[in-house]
Amino acid sequence: MSDPSLFDALFGAGNHTVVIDGHFVAGPARLGDTPVAVIGSWDAAAVDGDLALAIAGEILRVVEADAGATPRPIVFVADTQGQALSRREELLGLNGAFAHVARCVDLARRSGHPTVALIHGEAVSGGFLAFGMLADRVVALPGAQVRVMDLRAMSRVTKIEFDRLQTLAQHSPVFAPGADNYWRMGAVHALWHDAGADWRAPLAMALAEAVDAAGHDGRAALGAERGGRTLAAAVAREVANEVAGG
Amino acid sequence: MSAKRVSYFEASARARVAALVDPGSFTEFCPPAQRRTSPHLAQLDAPVAFDDGVVVGAATVDGKPVLIAAQEGQFNGGAVGEVHGAKIRGLLERAARERPAAVLLLVDSGGVRLHEANAGLIAISEIMRALMAAQAAGVPVFALVGGACGAFGGMGIVTRLCDEVIMSEEGRLGLSGPEVIETVKGVGEFDSRDRSLVWRVTGGKLRRGLGEATRLVDDDASAFRAAAVAALTHHRNAPADLASLKAAQAALTERRATHPDTRDGLEVWRTLGLAQPEAVPMLASDEFNRQLDALATEV
Numbered sequence: 001m002s003d004p005s006l007f008d009a010l011f012g013a014g015n016h017t018v019v020i021d022g023h024f025v026a027g028p029a030r031l032g033d034t035p036v037a038v039i040g041s042w043d044a045a046a047v048d049g050d051l052a053l054a055i056a057g058e059i060l061r062v063v064e065a066d067a068g069a070t071p072r073p074i075v076f077v078a079d080t081q082g083q084a085l086s087r088r089e090e091l092l093g094l095n096g097a098f099a100h101v102a103r104c105v106d107l108a109r110r111s112g113h114p115t116v117a118l119i120h121g122e123a124v125s126g127g128f129l130a131f132g133m134l135a136d137r138v139v140a141l142p143g144a145q146v147r148v149m150d151l152r153a154m155s156r157v158t159k160i161e162f163d164r165l166q167t168l169a170q171h172s173p174v175f176a177p178g179a180d181n182y183w184r185m186g187a188v189h190a191l192w193h194d195a196g197a198d199w200r201a202p203l204a205m206a207l208a209e210a211v212d213a214a215g216h217d218g219r220a221a222l223g224a225e226r227g228g229r230t231l232a233a234a235v236a237r238e239v240a241n242e243v244a245g246g
Numbered sequence: 247m248s249a250k251r252v253s254y255f256e257a258s259a260r261a262r263v264a265a266l267v268d269p270g271s272f273t274e275f276c277p278p279a280q281r282r283t284s285p286h287l288a289q290l291d292a293p294v295a296f297d298d299g300v301v302v303g304a305a306t307v308d309g310k311p312v313l314i315a316a317q318e319g320q321f322n323g324g325a326v327g328e329v330h331g332a333k334i335r336g337l338l339e340r341a342a343r344e345r346p347a348a349v350l351l352l353v354d355s356g357g358v359r360l361h362e363a364n365a366g367l368i369a370i371s372e373i374m375r376a377l378m379a380a381q382a383a384g385v386p387v388f389a390l391v392g393g394a395c396g397a398f399g400g401m402g403i404v405t406r407l408c409d410e411v412i413m414s415e416e417g418r419l420g421l422s423g424p425e426v427i428e429t430v431k432g433v434g435e436f437d438s439r440d441r442s443l444v445w446r447v448t449g450g451k452l453r454r455g456l457g458e459a460t461r462l463v464d465d466d467a468s469a470f471r472a473a474a475v476a477a478l479t480h481h482r483n484a485p486a487d488l489a490s491l492k493a494a495q496a497a498l499t500e501r502r503a504t505h506p507d508t509r510d511g512l513e514v515w516r517t518l519g520l521a522q523p524e525a526v527p528m529l530a531s532d533e534f535n536r537q538l539d540a541l542a543t544e545v
Contacts, residue, residue: 085431085435
């Protein structure tokens with residue numbers, strides 16, 4: 001669940017003026033001497049076109065404001081139950097709105113803004129794909145849930161018995177919900193454990209790591225190193241480098 | 247021009263590749279002989295495919311070098327798993343290095359493969375980054391959408407990252423499939439069995455009308471090839487810099503205002519000013535394109 005005291009823990013009380021407006025959250029903050037921009041979704045948002053455009057618009061404002069100056073780090077806060085499910089949103093092309101958000105995140109990266117995503121609450125499927133998952137560092141806060149679909153629904157759709165999925169999920173990270181599964185697969189870089197703590201030092205470290213990682217997608221290699229995703233890096237490398245006709 | 251018309255919708259991924267590229271020019275990477283199957287499907291006793299449902303390789307189209315990926319909709323609905331996704335990502339990374347004339351993505355996919363849902367979701371995120379990196383390296387990426395599974399879920403997002411989107415009316419493009427919306431929100435929100443409604447909300451003509459598909463063609467493999475050849479000569483660029491993304495932001499915002507309560511493509515045709523909105527679903531793509539172009543020049 002979304003808790004506004006999160007920002008006190010991240011930046012220290014009095015060091016942020018983050019505004020929560022329904023399911024949209026944004027505002028300036030300061031981490032030590034470093035100005036930071038906070039942008040994200042709030043309170044298990046079902047991300048619709050309006051929220052996607054609010055997030056994209058805020059990213060563009062930050063990029064434009066910092067043009068010619070030092071690009072501020074951007075801290076994305078992701079709390080989303082997934083994409084909004086509605087005929088109208090489909091008709092208007094919600095997938096295109098999400099692609100637009102992704103392009104704005106990529107612009108921020110290419111413009112030199114270090115990006116860190118914090119999963120606060122839940123990160124589900126399309127809502128997570130749109131922006132949180134594209135940051136250079138992804139952190140799951142205590143209690144964060146990450147998933148595509150819960151196991152019961154997955155059982156219904158795949159027609160595989162629930163008990164069997166549950167048993168397999170104890171060993172395999174590839175299909176079951178869980179921030180730890182995403183950590184093992186390399187898509188969550190760090191799991192922060194002690195709730196209610198002072199997050200300033202770990203956030204500063206995550207931002208420093210984001211600077212080092214900028215422009216390089218190391219998630220598949222990390223997943224292989226952590227043993228949760230053993231094929232992705234090797235197969236991609238094979239296709240990327242195979243000698244044509246060889 | 248007596249060649250038999252090949253339905254793109256009904257063709258397999260390999261048949262689509264064969265129809266699109268110059269004869270004899272295709273070289274496959276990670277071919278079926280290498281048996282790159284999904285261990286995750288196998289552990290659930292689900293059928294596997296030697297190519298994991300996607301064909302990737304290099305070819306020429308109209309003499310120009312391209313890299314090409316084709317998803318097989320007949321295998322697990324073209325859904326993206328770890329190996330499947332890594333093949334597409336690897337192809338896009340290769341593109342950033344080799345700088346072919348374009349990458350062609352023959353999308354036919356419902357999105358993430360649930361049997362390996364986490365791996366699939368991450369793979370799509372990696373495809374998104376690799377695609378934008380290829381574009382930043384100067385390589386245009388074209389999506390072709392005309393298969394039975396359309397382009398949904400994460401692959402619907404990937405499609406909209408492309409510089410050109412070539413579609414047939416039969417192809418569909420969206421995020422959540424009508425069945426998912428009906429299951430969660432009820433038949434009143436979206437009746438997935440009302441096929442004409444489904445196409446009016448997701449089909450190629452709607453996407454072309456809204457400017458999301460850049461070219462609308464008939465369900466004919468040679469028409470898809472002709473559109474790809476034309477795009478290789480002259481293509482639109484997806485927005486990437488601050489000015490073009492601000493323009494895209496304004497256009498997307500304006501669209502929501504222009505179509506305030508719209509829930510059916512018929513209302514879009516009416517708002518756009520097409521003379522006979524009800525007749526649009528039956529129009530051949532040439533006639534539809536002609537009417538759309540006429541509206542654009544009137545303004």
